[in-house]
Each structure stands twice: as C-alpha cells, then as structure tokens.
Amino acid sequence: MMATASQPHLIELQGVTKVYGQGAAEMKALRGIDLTIAPGEFVAVMGPSGSGKSTCMNIIGCLDTPTSGSYLFQGVDVGSLTRNQRALLRRNYLGFVFQGFNLLNRTSALENVELPLIYRGLPAEERHQQAREALCQVGLEGWEHHTPGELSGGQQQRVAIARAIVTRPAVLLADEPTGNLDTARGHEVMELLSGFNRELGITIVMVTHEAEIAAYAARNLRFVDGLLAKESSNGEKR
Amino acid sequence: MLWNALLLALRSIRRNVLRSFLTTLGIVIGVASVIIMVNLGAGATLQVKQQIESLGSNLLFLRPGQRFGHGSRTPAPPFKLADVEAITREISGVAEAAPLATQAMVAVYGNENWNTSVTGSDNRYFRVGNWEFAEGRDFSDSELRTGRSVCVIGETVRQKLFGAQSPIGSSIRLQKISCEVIGLLQSKGQSAGGSDQDETIVMPLRTFWRRIAGNQDVQRVSISARDGVSTTLVQRDIENLMREIRRMGPGKEDDFSVMDMQEIARTLTGTTQILTALLGAVAAVSLLVGGIGIMNIMLVSVTERTREIGIRLAIGAQERDVLTQFLVEAVVLSSFGGLFGILLALTTSWFIAGLLNIPFVVEATMVMFAFLFSMMIGVAFGYFPARKAARLDPIDALRHE
Numbered sequence: 001m002m003a004t005a006s007q008p009h010l011i012e013l014q015g016v017t018k019v020y021g022q023g024a025a026e027m028k029a030l031r032g033i034d035l036t037i038a039p040g041e042f043v044a045v046m047g048p049s050g051s052g053k054s055t056c057m058n059i060i061g062c063l064d065t066p067t068s069g070s071y072l073f074q075g076v077d078v079g080s081l082t083r084n085q086r087a088l089l090r091r092n093y094l095g096f097v098f099q100g101f102n103l104l105n106r107t108s109a110l111e112n113v114e115l116p117l118i119y120r121g122l123p124a125e126e127r128h129q130q131a132r133e134a135l136c137q138v139g140l141e142g143w144e145h146h147t148p149g150e151l152s153g154g155q156q157q158r159v160a161i162a163r164a165i166v167t168r169p170a171v172l173l174a175d176e177p178t179g180n181l182d183t184a185r186g187h188e189v190m191e192l193l194s195g196f197n198r199e200l201g202i203t204i205v206m207v208t209h210e211a212e213i214a215a216y217a218a219r220n221l222r223f224v225d226g227l228l229a230k231e232s233s234n235g236e237k238r
Numbered sequence: 239m240l241w242n243a244l245l246l247a248l249r250s251i252r253r254n255v256l257r258s259f260l261t262t263l264g265i266v267i268g269v270a271s272v273i274i275m276v277n278l279g280a281g282a283t284l285q286v287k288q289q290i291e292s293l294g295s296n297l298l299f300l301r302p303g304q305r306f307g308h309g310s311r312t313p314a315p316p317f318k319l320a321d322v323e324a325i326t327r328e329i330s331g332v333a334e335a336a337p338l339a340t341q342a343m344v345a346v347y348g349n350e351n352w353n354t355s356v357t358g359s360d361n362r363y364f365r366v367g368n369w370e371f372a373e374g375r376d377f378s379d380s381e382l383r384t385g386r387s388v389c390v391i392g393e394t395v396r397q398k399l400f401g402a403q404s405p406i407g408s409s410i411r412l413q414k415i416s417c418e419v420i421g422l423l424q425s426k427g428q429s430a431g432g433s434d435q436d437e438t439i440v441m442p443l444r445t446f447w448r449r450i451a452g453n454q455d456v457q458r459v460s461i462s463a464r465d466g467v468s469t470t471l472v473q474r475d476i477e478n479l480m481r482e483i484r485r486m487g488p489g490k491e492d493d494f495s496v497m498d499m500q501e502i503a504r505t506l507t508g509t510t511q512i513l514t515a516l517l518g519a520v521a522a523v524s525l526l527v528g529g530i531g532i533m534n535i536m537l538v539s540v541t542e543r544t545r546e547i548g549i550r551l552a553i554g555a556q557e558r559d560v561l562t563q564f565l566v567e568a569v570v571l572s573s574f575g576g577l578f579g580i581l582l583a584l585t586t587s588w589f590i591a592g593l594l595n596i597p598f599v600v601e602a603t604m605v606m607f608a609f610l611f612s613m614m615i616g617v618a619f620g621y622f623p624a625r626k627a628a629r630l631d632p633i634d635a636l637r638h639e
Contacts (some may be wrong), residue, residue, distance in 0.1 A: 063552060063632050084556045102549045106253040109476065116553045118242050163553070182611020 010170065011037040011060060015069035017103075017226075018055050029055040029058070031226035039170070042197045042204045044214035047223030056223065059207060061094060061173045062086040074170070091119050094166030097193075099176035100119070101156040103148040109135060109159045110123065110144040116167050134166035135159070138192055154185035158192065165196055166177050174206040179211050190216045218235055243562040245320040247570050250563070261535040262575030264528030265615065269579025269608045270586065271521035273601070279514025280599040283507050288597075289427070290503040296333075297366070297499035298473055300325075300459040300480070304495055314493035316455035319443075321483055325459065329475045331467040336362035336539050337456040339446050344410040345439060347399040354395055356412055356439045358446020364390075364423075366460045374406045374421030381420075385444035390421035392436035410439075415449045417441060469498045518604075525608075528575065528614035536568055536623035547627050548635025561628035568620020569613055576612030580605055 004089040030052045034107070037043055047053045059071055062078055063086075071078045078086065093154035095116075096102075103112045113131040124131070135144055138158040148156050157177060164172050174193065178186030194216045196202045208214050222229045251258045302314040322337045339358040344351050354636045357363070361376045362575070374390070381388050396405050405419040417439075428437040447454050463472045480494055540547070547560055555563075584600065591598040 058633055061552070084558075087551065087554055087556040090552065091556075094554075096552050098636070102545070102552075104253075104546055104549065107249065111249060118246065119550075119554045119556075120561060121242065175263070 009036045010039045011070040016066040017068045019067045040201045040216045043219045044217035045207045045221045051223035052226040054224040062089050093170040095169035095172040097160050097164050097174040097177045099179040101160045106147055108145045113163045113166050134162040138162045148180045153181050157189050243566045246563045247567040261569050264531035265572050265575025265612050266579040268525030268528035269576050269612050270318045270583040271524050272608050273583035274587045275517040275521045276604040280601050281591050281596040283510045285596045286506050296463040298461040299497045302494050316457055322459055331463050333473040334362050334366050335459050335461045335464045336366045338458040343412055350399045352398040358443040358467045366462045370424040372422045372424045382442045385448050387415055388420045389416045389417045389439050389441040392423050392438035393425035394436040396435050473498050529619040533619035538624045540627045544635045544638040547630050548632050551632035557628040561624045564624030564627045565620050569616035571614030572612045576609045
C-alpha cells in the first residue's frame, strides 16, 4: 500500500525539531523532520540509537511536543494542545506496543486489555466482551485470567497488542515490539501486527533495529543524526 | 468517572494485599484507640451516674467546718440532735434528715476481726440512704429509745466476719461492747468516690453516744429533699437555718458546709469526662500518625508504581484520572482501616468493659466521627502522593525501572 497525494494525511510533520537541555548542555535530538503518513500505512522506522527515532516516535505518539515546527494529527496541531487534550487524543486515536511489553503486574490479561476501555468509560459488560474478543484475535483465548508473570514473553507481547488494538485506534505505535523476543516469537508478533494493518486498516508506525522485521512494513524510514536520511519502499515484497 | 476510579483503586489494592494491610494498620489502631477510650470513658461516666442515682440524687450532706477543696478543714463545733429536728421541722423542702456519728473501730467475731467504722444513727439513715434490707430488720422504737446494743451490718462486713453463714442473731464485739446483729443491708458496691459503701456497721444513735463516743454530738447530717424540690433551694434554706441556730453574725463565714449530691455528681462526672477527652485526644494523635503512615506508603507506592503510571498515561489516562485513582485508593484504604478499627474497638471495649466491670457503652456519634475522620485523613494525606503521581511525565515514567 502506497501513500498517494490524493489521500488525506493522517500524520504530518513539518520542520519538526526537538532540543533537550539549554546552553552548553543543549542537545538537538531532531533537526527538522518533514514526514507525512497516510491512513492504513505500515511504516518502519530504523536508525542507530541516538538518531532521534525514539524522540520522533514520542512526538508522533503525542507523549511529547516539538520544540519548533508543527505536527498535525488528522489536521489538528498537536503542539497547541494541552497535556490533557493530548491524553484524550492518545485515549481515542492511538495504541501503544512497547519493547518491554509494559503490562500491569499481578493483573490478569483480561484486566490489562480492559484498561484503555475503562478510561474510555465503557460499561462493564461491553468492556469484558471487547477485551475477550481482542485476546481472541491475538490467539490468547483461554489465557484471560493469567497474569503477566504466568505468561511467556511472546504471550505477554500479544496481550500488549490486544490492549493496543482493543480500542480500534487510528494509529498503532510500536517501539521495538520484537526486541525482547526470539526470532520465531518475533515473527509471530509481526504476523499479528501486519494482519491488523491489512484487515482492520490500522496504521502502524514501528521502530525496529532489524531489517528482517522492518521488511514487514511497506515503507522504511531511516534516521541519522536527527534527520530523515533515506526512504525506501518494500511494497513489492509483500 | 468516580466509579471507574473506584474500580481501578480496588483492583490495585487487591493486587497488593499485604502492602494495603500494612498501610491501613496505622488507621486501624488510631481509630480503635479513639473509640475504645471514648466508649470506656462513657461507660465509666454512666457508672458514676448510676451509683449516684442509687444513693439518691436528692441528697444533701451537712458537715461542720468549711467545704472541702480549700485546704484544711477549720475546727468547728459539731451539731446537736436538736439541729436535725429543727431542719426537719423548719424547712418544708426537706423530706427527712438523719443524724450521723461515726468512729473507726475493729469489729470481732470469733477468730475473725475487721477494721471498719461504726455509725450511730436511726431508721432515717436507711431511708435517706435508699438502703434495702437483705436479711433481718431495722431498729425497733424501744431499741432506739433505750439504746440497746444491736446493729445492722453491710455486706462487706458480713463477708469478712461471717464468711458464708448468716449473721442474724450472732453477736459481734466492738471495743468493749457486744452487739447483736439484727439486720443485713443489700449490697450497693463501690460508691462514686471509690469507697466501699457496704463497709458499714450501724447502731442506734443513743447506743453509740453512751457506749462508744461518750458525748451527744452529731457529726454529720444526711438530708433528702422532697421530690420536685430544687436541692439548691433546700441547700440555701439549711445554710440560713444553721447560721441562725449557731448565731452567726452577717460578717462571719459559715463554720459548716452543705453539699449537694448533684454537685458532687457533676464534679465526679466532670472529672471522668475530662479524663475521657484527654485520653481521646492522645488516641487522636495516633490517628494522625496513622494518616502520616498512609501518606508515607502512598508516596513509596507512587515511586514503586512509576512505570504503571506511565503506562496508564500513555494509554490515555488524564491527569485527573490518575489523581482520582490514587486519591480514591487512599480513601478506600483509610476507610477500610476505619471499619476494621471500629470492629476492633467494639470487641475490645466490650471485653475491657467486662473486665473492669463497667457498663459497655457505644458512643455512636464518636464511631461515626472516627469513620468520617479516617476518610478525611485518606483525602488529606492521599492528595499529595496522588498529585505527585498525576504530574509524572509519561515518557520518563515509562522509562523508569
């Protein structure tokens, strides 16, 4: 799937910079990023550590705001939103999958998946049903009442994916989703993610180190020293 | 919104039962100690009131010398029997007045002897003092008139001298005289002042004068006011009458004192109430310490759960969602603490009341107050940690190990 000019931009970054610290300690993490992502895209972000890819992900994920430049999410300037408005944006449009799974300890898989629905204020019955469905979609039927400690790494990441997609987000942000998994589990997780991208049309922006994993995405971005270096397309491979 | 916060708070408490229990322990102990102190204090006050009522709340005492509380009692002449008759005759508010003369003495029966005191009076003594007879009878007219060596004894004296057997008809020795026991008084237990009211031997006044005192003095007068008559009024009348009888000029201070039983009751219940308030205040400090304990553990918990808070914020929790969750958690914990504290307090104060032999009283308002206060402590001491949690930066929080 390729982005074409006629499609509306879901994500649009214009001259985005991010500077940490002040004076001598000043560190430019992003030095002017221009990027557009259309609905339904699957984008892999690569680059060495310190290249600014995590900073960029945080900005796209509305966890952080640019120092200068603008970030438009569905045409809305995120930089002008308050902390709480950004929280609402995350709640209603974004899903997160992390390298370290980031599930709540001593909390059942079902309750973990329910969490974003609780913040959305869904009634209990609907919440349970949707959470069960999501767990089913990641192949964890029957594991609802297991806590993260009782699940393998691959299973934990699948619970995390269920938690991210249970709200049917517009964008799923995955930060090295396979980083803590072995190759086989990693590919299972990637199959799941690309499945949700294809079948539910969920836009995915994923950070990864591995070219093999990045190959699942239709579009690859490479960060070098706070700038976007090169864009390549894997469209034909899929 | 609040319902969701409650759900999240309960889940979080359930996830860490031990920590939650330890957090609430301070509140449990604080609430329990406040309620126990207040309940026991209320029980003690009630007991004092009941004892005073058993004496008769319409009682007045007339003694020579100035009232207690102002240093040593100045020596003053005793009363005469005529004074007692005058009080009964002249003051319409007086129902009855009993003359009393008392001396400390050893009572002997068989091999047993008991250090006690002997009171000379007449049957008015029993009526004014609300005494009932367990066995035997009061004095007959001829016994009173001729001053026979007969006596009525209290329960304590019976126990010490006679053990299990009935004292009626036996004779006890008081100094050189032998005295036949004709009556046994029903037990009244400890007086409000802490002295044993059953520690008593009563004999006709005339007998006491002739065989023991060797004079015709009346040391004290117990007076009961008529029902519905103000004891304060009667007290004033007695004071005026006594000044007249003793021919005291206007400038002279009373050389006698009239004490109102209600006054004594007020003093005594006042004392127990002050003590209760004091102990309650000390216990309230422990409640405060319990609150600080909650804050402490909530702060630790915020640090420990930084990552969890990061996850919640990333997933779409607003500042106020996290704030409410932590606040509700603190309030739920402190309310649980309050509830357990109340249960602990009720069982403990019931047990202690039984042990101390005082009535078990539940101060419902205090129980309510303690519960509400523990919830307030949850809000007050939970707010700071909750705000700290809500203001975390989601990126930093997610990175927190």
